[in-house]
Amino acid sequence: MKKIVQILGIFVLFIAVTAAGNKRVSNGSCSNTEAKIKAIDSLDTYFYASSKISSINYTYKTSVKEVEVPLFKGEKYRMVFNRQDLPKNVEVEIYDKSRESDGRTLLYSSKTEGNGSTILTYEPKKAKNLFINYVIPPAQGSDETGCMVFVLGYQLTFVKNN
């Protein structure tokens, strides 16, 4: 019987730790440096340009959050998304036009190209303004939130003999 009590005690501890872990993600604070560092590491040889850490709020319906990314002509970029601080996967879609525009083209979708990975990378073929849509699934409980880390890198080239 003593063993049963011990096992159940460990079980309670496990549940409490898991609950505390969930709260860390769901307290709405998006300042997890670990997730950002991992995303920066995935830039590989690209130089860090900027980052956008978005607070994701899961509502009762699927919702979409849009981020506009200005990219400059002729430049080479890599986009990295880290989904580690999301209680449920948010799908990433990248378009050539904003959601308010007609006839926009889907350039990337994590659903088909992400293989369910936590870290997603995308290198646009043509540098021009792109629109990232985070497709947020419905909440399964109340007050669900998380953080999406997005880091942009660019290929730096120098002028020789200047």
Added chain:
Amino acid sequence: MKKNNLIIAVSVFSTALLFACAEAPKKEEVTEEVVLEEVEEIEDESADLMLPSPIQIASIFNRSGLTYNGELPNSPDAVSNYNTKTKKYLNFGVYSADMAYSVLNKKQQESIDYLAAIKKLSDETGMDAIFSTGNMVERFEKNIGTQDSIMRILTEIKIKTDSYLEENKEQAKMAIFFTGAWVEGMYLGTKSASGNEMVKDRVLEQMNILKNLIPALRAQSDETFDLTEVANQLEAINTFYQSVATEDAEGYATINPDDMIELTKKIEALRSNIVSA
């Protein structure tokens, strides 16, 4: 004793179940929500803007043939003149652009002086954490002759600045730094664009950012900043540009030389307002 243990075990298990039920969603709720999901709801908010890197903008201008003119950047000695929070934040951005301009043109002493000005402003605005680790000033001075190493240190400063603002929930302030850097970059670009079509094209490409930057600047919730005049000037520049810009056959923006001169004057006036004491 055995009975007591059983009671404890049942109590502990019940408590565990209560914890689990409090955190996990109920099955009935999930089923109901899946039904509601049929119609996709779009969040009723405008798109967030990812601000570009001022270092990259300087690099793009540099590769377009922007020649160095030591008369143009803001003097690092002027750093002591900035006494308001607004001026300190805006000129942190201005000096970031000037430092990148100096580094890319291999102006070593100027680069070191701009780094000192940026460090002073970061200390005065409570962002001393940016330079408190990593021996960045020492590494910068040691590697000043190696452009690649210096660009990596500048990038490290950018990462630390962004992270500082994120960790302190002050991401909105990135727009103020960026405004200073953008205006300085555009000032350096427009002053050198005459006779250089590549620089001119790059200047016009940058104008695209304004439509999102202005609302970001106006949305500052910290009332201790006085950004109305700067936002109004940016608005006037954007309105003028939108009224004169046309698209060429490839869909890229173009404006006639007279309008370019007018645009240069408007940017110069705004820049003068930002760098004045």
